[in-house]
Amino acid sequence: MTTSLPREDRIRRALELLRNETTDKFDDVVEFEPGEFTDPVLAQEERDHIFGVVPSIVAHSSELAKPNDFMTVTMPRNNLIVVRQKDGGVKAFVNLCRHRGALLEEKEKGRCRIFSCAYHRWSYDPNGKLRTITRDTTFGDVDRSEHGLIEVPCEERHGFIWVVDNAKATIDVASWLGGEMDAILAEYHLDDYVCAKAGGFDEPTNWKIMQDAFLDGYHIQYAHPNTAGKIIHTNVMAFEDFGRHCRFIAPRKSIDRFLEEDPGEQRLDKHVTETHFLLPNSTLLRQPDHFQLLTFRPHPSDPTRSRMEQRLIVPKVEDSGLEPARWERLWDKNWDILLAVLHSEDFPLLRESQRGMASADAGGMMLGRNEVANQVFRRETRKLLAAGRDAAQ
Incomplete structure (x- = not known):
């Protein structure tokens, strides 16, 4: 665990690492097995003991801006509908009619005053209450209060919507984040931003391979x-370990003018990217003028598949100082660049990595001391799995 330094001090520490051609490091190299990315038993444990226990982000608040706005989300354990309530809150429900199990809502997002099942037209209010049983005089007696949609824990905090993928669980995002990371996210006022662009990609790759790639500052010059x-x-990270979560600053090459020149009181924040890992499956990147959120979810049954979602979180038009058309062009261009890199560089490499992990004689593998955020990811997911196994005994 570390005590967080002011941002400019942390940036200067990254600059000093760069001058010395080194990076922050863990104590030891850590070994792992390729079976972690293909084992169906382990994948089930991850769904239950990680995603069924702890909060993870499913959206930015601006994506559900008005009452009755909804989105559907395929989580590792449940298909969900997440919907903005009349009182401004957010609830999440299992996307399933309580009559015969038909999928209640097929659209990815929309606005709806009633959720109606296509099979027999049973309907539900956005608060999950069973509203209509068609031809109820012939169906039989039903206590409607006992047959509303199944609710899963959901909380809105720091401009994000979080869920625990388990109807029997509880949620406390502040407690999960811990004091340091909760305070860090509060400083960013992300609830004042908007999600300008969002996209999801289903890939033939284990979710941990995906998450590892977007915590890694070691591969940049080689893969990109x-x-x-x-x-x-590449391979220069001023790192902070907060236990479950971590963050690190990576210097941009525009900072190189200060390798020999003392920056004095000059602010250097435009010369860095700051990465936050939010256990279990989110990478939040703070860029000089915006944020990116990357989330990685296991497939509900196949350990060799996952879903990545990317969000571009930016100042509102009225806060940006830009004309609406220019604002739109800026983030369209930024988004197109991000997608091009994902599809031409990241995804092909990670797909082949997954294919290689299936080799019968792949042998043991390792994380280096310099792969600090990856080590935190592995350390903390292993803790969750161990706790879940102990609880199940």
């Missing part, structure tokens, strides 16, 4: 030589 490798320094 003509894109990110031209902008961000």
Whole structure:
């Protein structure tokens, strides 16, 4: 655990690491087995003991801006409908009619005053209450208060909507984040931002391979030589370990003028990218003028598949100082660049990594001392799995 330094002090520490051609490091190299990315038993444990226990982000608040706005989410354990309530709160329900189990809502997002099942037209209010049983005089007696939609724990905090993927669980995002990370996110006022762009991608890759790639500052010049490798320094991270969560600053190459020159009182924040890992499955990148949120979810049954979602979280038009058309062009261009890198560089590499992990004689593998955020990810998911196994005994 570390005590957080002011941002400019942390940036100067990253600059000093760069001058010394080094990075923050863990004590030891850590070994792991390729079976962690293919084992169906382990995948079930992850769904139950990680996603069924702890909060994870499913959306930015602005994506459900008005009452009755909804989105559907495929979580590792449940298909969910997440819906903004009349009182401004947010609830999440299992996306399933309580009559015969038909999927209640197929659209990815929308606005709806009533959720109606296509099979027999039973309907539900946005608060989950059973509203209509068609031809109820012939159906039989039903206590409607006992047959509303199944609710899962949901909480809105720091501009994000979080769920625990388990109807029997509880949720307390502040407690899960811990004092340091909760305070860090509060400082960003992300509830004053909007999600300008969002996209989801179903990939033939284990979720941990995906998450690992977006915590890794070691691969940049090798996997992205003509894109990110031209902008961000490789293998230089000023790192903070908060236990469950962590963050690190990576210097951009625009900072190089200060390798020999003392920056004095000059602010250096435009010369860095700051990455936050929020256990279990989110990477929040703080860029000089916006944020990106990357989330990675296991497939509900197949350990070799996962879903990545990317969100571009930016100042509102009225807060940006830009004309609406220019604002739109800026974030469209930014989004197109991000997608091009994902689809041409990241995804092909990770798909082949997953294919290689299936080799019968793959052998043991390792994380280096320099792969600090990856070590936190593995350390903390192993703790959750151990706690779940102990509780199940």
